[in-house]
Every structure is written in C-alpha cells, then in structure tokens.
Amino acid sequence: MGAPESPDRRRVLIVEDEASIRQGLADVLRFRGCDIRVAERGDEGLARAIEGGWDLVILDIMLPELNGFLVCEQLRASGQTMPVLMLTAKGDEDDIVRGFEVGADDYVTKPFGVRELIARVEALLRRRPHALVSTFSFGPFEIDPAKSEARIEEHGAESHCIALTSREVLMLRILGQEPGHVVSRRTLLQLAWGMNNVDRIETRTVDMHIANLRKKLGRHGQIIQTVRGQGYRLCG
C-alpha cells in the first residue's frame, strides 16, 4: 500500500457496528495508506458496497438490519467481485464455512491482532484480479481506474471528468483493448460481471449498461458501436 498521498490509494469499505473495532480498523488501514469509508449497518454497507470502486470490503457478520452473510450474498448477486474479508467470532466454523459459501474470500476471527489483520488485508489486495491501477486510454478519454473516472481534454476548455462505476471501468478496459474488435455480450458478462455461467443471464443487462455508459460519455458516447447480432466495439 502506498503513502497517504499516493494517487492509487486502495479504497476499503469497513462494515462493522461495533464502534471500537470499526475505529481501530479504520485507523490502522488509514495509517497504511488506504482510503477508508465506514458503514455501521448491514443495509447501509450493502448500498455503499454495491456502488463499486472498492478494492476490499471488510464485513462483520452480526450487523443491524442485514447480517454480513446476506450483505455478501446480495453483493455477489449484484455482480461485484471485489475481495470480501469477513470478521467472524472465534472458533465458529459454521460461520467461516457459510462465509465462503456466500462469496467471502477470507476471514479473520475476533479478537484479531493488528499484524494478522494487515497480513490478510495485504494478501487480498495483492491477489485482487481486477486491480486496475494504471490509467489507459479509451478513444479521446483517459481512464483512471483508481479514481473510477474518465478524463477528457476538450478543445479550448479545461479537462473534464466523468465519474464511472468499477464495472464501467472494466467494460471500457475490455472494449478498449483492441479498438475495432467486436466483443460479445457474453464476453462482457463473463469479464465485467465475473459470471462464469452466463447461459441463463439476460444479455439485455449488458445493453442497459452500455446505454448508460454512452450517456455518461456525452457527445463521444457513439465511440461505443453496436454491431448487430454480435456485440459492441470501440470505434477504431
């Protein structure tokens, strides 16, 4: 993890109702250079997590409104693939098994030591499959995955930034890899949604996301071309 002023600071969401643990975690990870946001309730945590752009979510199990298992399950159902670290009660193997079943990546048992926690957090951040930290270009845009934004220098004007979700960043990355090359909806579902079994998924989901993305890109939105019956491509 970089220094606090590093542009590629890791964004970590902590969902924990116990103030002392929440605060302790936030302090330790801020000190390690992470950008921290917190939520106290499960429903609030889920809403923030689904917004995307997180490198890691630390999730307690016993939470008001919505427990950690349900939060994790719904988060995965929404297509979010960021690593989730569960906080479980000591020695509760059922919790650990259930945590993995709903899509958690790892766990630490309470009470945990700072060193153990840091080791787990760093391991998860390292193996993050979609750790998109370097910027890339997409047509006239410069995409910054760390900030989840698209920047464009309009002629005679100051540069203009457009906020993106982490999935939109991924979609642009996939489409932008080979301009002019058609990417199928299935491929987009597999790569941007992390879905292995896409046969039963409605590909219209992709169309809706592409439509939103075009709207966000404004007058440049048409650089994402629809290829009838095939998919989408970045206008070469």
Ligand code: CA
């Ligand atoms: Ca709790």
